[in-house]
Amino acid sequence: MKHTAIAIAVSLAGCATQSQDIAAVYVSPLQYQTFECDQLAAEATRIQGRITQTGGRLDEAAGNDKGIAAAGAILFWPALFFMGGTKTQEAEYARLKGEYDAVQQAAIGKRCSSIVQPPQK
Numbered sequence: 001m002k003h004t005a006i007a008i009a010v011s012l013a014g015c016a017t018q019s020q021d022i023a024a025v026y027v028s029p030l031q032y033q034t035f036e037c038d039q040l041a042a043e044a045t046r047i048q049g050r051i052t053q054t055g056g057r058l059d060e061a062a063g064n065d066k067g068i069a070a071a072g073a074i075l076f077w078p079a080l081f082f083m084g085g086t087k088t089q090e091a092e093y094a095r096l097k098g099e100y101d102a103v104q105q106a107a108i109g110k111r112c113s114s115i116v117q118p119p120q121k
Helices: 002-014 037-074 077-082 087-109
Strands: none
Touching: 037 087
16 A cells, blocks of 8 residues: 555656746746747757757657556556656756747747748747
């Protein structure tokens, strides 16, 4: 009974978050006010690459955590202690989404319509 309670608590506390469930943090578009449209497009492309890369890692970790949780709950509860560990990546992903939003806002302000689109991940 104790092991089941511990397993449930650890599995709920340590799971990695799917990228789609992470909200963007606010980043001021003012840092991009001196950028021209081509610079904003290049920055949006750079950020998009990092969003895709980081989001892929987060989604993989979340999938792995589900497998570990299932195996740990059924077979070996100490395995549950190996879940999660991606809070830094989650924070980076939220920041990157915020930066992408800031680039979009700067592009809207400069009427650079070619880069105003949602991130791909």
